[in-house]
Amino acid sequence: MNSRNDEFERMIGRYKGDGPYLHDGERVMIDAASGTFNLPFGYTHERLTNKLKQQLDRCTHLSSAYTKPIAEHILQRLKPHLPEGIDRLWLRDVSGSGAVEGAIRMAQKYTGRSGVISLFMSHHGQSLATASISGNAFRLQHFSGYIDGSFKIPVPESELATGQNPQALDVDHFSALEDFISYGSTGNIACLIVEPVLGNGGNIVLPVEFYRQVREICNKYNIVLIADEVQTGFGRTGTFFATTGYAKALKPDIIVFAKGAGGIGIPTGGILMNHQLDVLEAYEHSNTSGANPLSLTALHETIAILEEEKLLENVQRNERYLRDALLKLQTNHPLITNVRGLGYMFGFDTPSPEIAVMAIDIAAQLGLIIRGSRYGKGRAIKVRPPLTCDTNHLDEIIDKLDSTFTRLEQKLNTTQEAAR
Ligand SMILES: Cc1ncc(COP(=O)(O)O)c(C=O)c1O
Incomplete structure (x- = not known):
């Protein structure tokens, strides 16, 4: 019985939040999806x-x-x-x-x-x-x-x-x-x-x-x-x-x-x-x-x-910063198209649902949580940081997205070359 309790504790206890970050026992990830889009203050907020x-x-x-x-x-x-x-x-x-x-x-x-x-x-x-x-x-x-x-x-x-x-x-x-x-x-x-x-x-x-x-x-x-x-x-x-x-x-x-x-x-x-x-x-x-x-x-x-904490003002102030950074990524990465959104609610398209899944996987390896969905054409990726995020957090998210798509492009190129 005790070992079952221990097992449960081990399973649930490995996850620990810290504002916009989630530690999963092995790595620390910044959550650019705010959980299931339900964490405006991230995983923890001391006052709350x-x-x-x-x-x-x-x-x-x-x-x-x-x-x-x-x-x-x-x-x-x-x-x-x-x-x-x-x-x-x-x-x-x-x-x-x-x-x-x-x-x-x-x-x-x-x-x-x-x-x-x-x-x-x-x-x-x-x-x-x-x-x-x-x-x-x-x-x-x-x-x-x-x-x-x-x-x-x-x-x-x-x-x-x-x-x-x-x-x-x-x-x-x-x-x-x-x-x-x-x-x-x-x-x-x-x-x-x-x-x-x-x-x-x-x-x-x-x-x-x-x-x-x-x-x-x-x-x-x-x-x-x-x-x-x-x-x-x-x-x-x-x-x-x-x-x-x-x-x-x-x-x-x-x-x-x-x-x-x-x-x-x-x-x-x-x-x-x-x-x-x-x-x-x-x-x-x-x-x-x-x-x-x-x-x-x-x-x-x-x-x-x-x-x-004037979080609406925070979002209004940084909305353009986030949009511009995503648009810059779009310029640099052909796999990213149709950046769209407002506030801290952005999304963009990838070429296919399969590529969206690959991007989400690579991002997780790099310590970034992003989410896609089966809806629509299934190829969108959403970027919706907690409202508490400042420009340093946004920079971290953008840097990791940049690395994600660089790595993804390399992977796809390698696969294509191998197929030739
Ligand atoms: C716009 C919208 N309405 C309703 C719901 C349903 O909310 P819940 O999952 O809390 O039942 C969701 C959940 O994703 C949603 O995004």
């Missing part, structure tokens, strides 16, 4: 950890009878960071998938309709319903969670996956959305959900004009507009929410958050909405561990740290 330890000693569960006023307090803290018209918080989730489902329920109950419009290459979660509205079919091959009336629309034009300035793109691309609604559906549509920057889809930055038109069309057809800010929220794009910055033209009726809201990976999720959408009864959407005291502590402290 101390608050969590304090709370661990007090209690780790309270029923919603006790946590409701605390959630209300958190809403007051969030208020300066919310877009106009968002004035309520539903805090009963511990995951993004759960919170997205809650948002859909609100839209369905409010409108009396059921369907969800979502985008190709979007990702909204792993529950049956959220997987069914996500825009990549591979996860659904053996399952069905279809919500009546739902359909998906193409991401506005493929050039948007490139580094081209999205603001400069032709606006006519989006008139098709109205055709889908008028001619391609029964009109049973409750809501449209969009990630302001498509995260898993390959870091696709949508054009501002798209947000504006989507808002207009949702108004026209009385469709609830949900911004899925699970990845973009809590500072990732340089403003507290993308919908208070780059994507403010969306003017969402509901914002969903999770991931980064827990600061160092403490699970939390929530729904922010206009009071008209505050229609659910507690029994209609809640989870046992929603708003548990550790989540509440992490969420509250994360807001305070973002404000007091």
Whole structure:
């Protein structure tokens, strides 16, 4: 029995975080993917950890009878960071998938309709319903969670996956959305959900004009507009929410958050909405561990740290530095194309999914964590450092990316020569 305990301790104990660094027992790696895009402060943050330890000693569960006023307090803290018209918080989730489902329920109950419009290459979660509205079919091959009336629309034009300035793109691309609604559906549509920057889809930055038109069309057809800010929220794009910055033209009726809201990976999720959408009864959407005291502590402290350590300003200040450095890499490495992104949320393409996997492997050997995804064309690599990273950290990430692609190019050249 003891040896099994020892084995567990050995397995889990080999990993140790230190801000943006992860020690895996053999090497130290800088994590340019912020874990699973959920570590805005990296793996550790002393102030947050101390608050969590304090709370661990007090209690780790309270029923919603006790946590409701605390959630209300958190809403007051969030208020300066919310877009106009968002004035309520539903805090009963511990995951993004759960919170997205809650948002859909609100839209369905409010409108009396059921369907969800979502985008190709979007990702909204792993529950049956959220997987069914996500825009990549591979996860659904053996399952069905279809919500009546739902359909998906193409991401506005493929050039948007490139580094081209999205603001400069032709606006006519989006008139098709109205055709889908008028001619391609029964009109049973409750809501449209969009990630302001498509995260898993390959870091696709949508054009501002798209947000504006989507808002207009949702108004026209009385469709609830949900911004899925699970990845973009809590500072990732340089403003507290993308919908208070780059994507403010969306003017969402509901914002969903999770991931980064827990600061160092403490699970939390929530729904922010206009009071008209505050229609659910507690029994209609809640989870046992929603708003548990550790989540509440992490969420509250994360807001305070973002404000007091001026991390949004840090991201805004360094955004250009990071973009320029990535563009320079693109100039020097033919395997890197289409650098795109904003804030600390960047991505680029490699020639193929296989090459993306090779790059990720080599980077790990060199002490750099980057992530790809099976979404989209599967060849994107994402660079999303913790928001606490300064320019020295960014330099380290760029240097390691440079070495990664130099080594990868050598490897591919050697393989090609051997094949001749
Ligand atoms: C945009 C977006 N929405 C929702 C989710 C689901 O969140 P979770 O994995 O916490 O359920 C994710 C997860 O990757 C996401 O990226």
